Amino acid sequence: MTRVLAARPLAQCAGLLGKLRAEGWQAEHLPLMEIEPLPAALATLPARAVQADTLFWVSPSAIDTAWPVLAGLDLSGKRLACVGAASAKRLADLSGQTVLHPAAGSDSEALLALPELADASGQRWLIIRGEGGRALLA
Incomplete structure (x- = not known):
């Protein structure tokens, strides 16, 4: 076996x-x-999310940890993005919004290849990820 x-x-x-x-x-x-939440990072998350144009979740754990802290905010004017389709569906179910994600691939490279993200000039991005996670998206 x-x-x-x-x-x-x-x-x-x-x-x-x-x-x-x-x-x-x-x-x-x-x-x-x-995976354990970082209380100091979670405490600043709502204020940082309000200032961001696009919020990126890089994993299911990031959604599990950050969404409860952000659920009360009005994120309707924000672009939400995920690296994977399953995470994007989950975040869309939670937020009621469309979530940008790559149709092919489920990593930062595939997400960054999307035409919607080709020009980041003047935009404020918030990347919600764990400590020690990949830094390519940043």
């Missing part, structure tokens, strides 16, 4: 582990990583 170890936080991989087990795989959680 093939053994599969999932190292992502349990909240992110529990569904996958369940599906693998249902198919007969020996699937286990190996907790090498945990």
